[in-house]
Amino acid sequence: MEVTETPDEAALARVETELAAFNDAxxxxxxxxxxxxxxxxxNGAVLAGISGYTAWGWLYIQKLWVDDxxxxxxxxxxxxxxxxxxxxxRGCHSALIDTFNPSAEKAYTxxxxxxxxxxxxxxxxxxxxxxxxxLPSSHTKI
Numbered sequence: 620m621e622v623t624e625t626p627d628e629a630a631l632a633r634v635e636t637e638l639a640a641f642n643d644a645x646x647x648x649x650x651x652x653x654x655x656x657x658x659x660x661x662n663g664a665v666l667a668g669i670s671g672y673t674a675w676g677w678l679y680i681q682k683l684w685v686d687d688x689x690x691x692x693x694x695x696x697x698x699x700x701x702x703x704x705x706x707x708x709r710g711c712h713s714a715l716i717d718t719f720n721p722s723a724e725k726a727y728t729x730x731x732x733x734x735x736x737x738x739x740x741x742x743x744x745x746x747x748x749x750x751x752x753x754l755p756s757s758h759t760k761i
Contacts, residue, residue: 649674651677654705656698667700678706678714678754683723695726707756714752719745 643649651674658667666689671680680702685694703714716732718724719742724734732750741747 644740646675650709652709654678654709656700656701658694658698667694667698669702671702673706673709673711676710676712678702678711680714680716683716695723696730699730700725701754703754707754712754715749716751717747717749719747724748724750 625701628719639649639651651672653672654669655671656669657665660666667685668683669680670682671678673679680699683698684694694717714732716727718727727750728734732752734748734750735750738747
């Protein structure tokens with residue numbers, strides 16, 4: 620057994636590949652696909668973005684960032700809407716996001732996300748909040 624801060628990339632790839640194969644056999648193919656939304660300025664510099672993926676009918680937003688110059692202008696909401704629209708196009712019925720930032724939690728709630736779980740002191744003094752949203756077109760599918 621090896622404990623390391625610098626794991627071998629091939630070993631990590633093997634773990635991911637084998638786990639995906641196991642899960643696919645257990646619950647069906649995930650059809651996992653990366654999803655990114657990137658906002659650039661006129662010079663091509665990245666000012667905001669979302670990274671995540673779709674799998675098993677869910678959109679999972681792993682990261683969402685907005686530069687200070689665009690905060691308070693609804694950029695997070697517009698990016699979330701674009702990600703949700705693409706997720707629906709891919710056949711997703713719901714979306715998932717988490718945060719420990721109170722301002723981000725408010726932004727996600729304004730977009731229709733609802734808390735379903737919370738880890739206290741993650742990080743210390745804050746709570747990590749897990750939110751979900753049922754996507755509009757799924758209301759007749761599920």
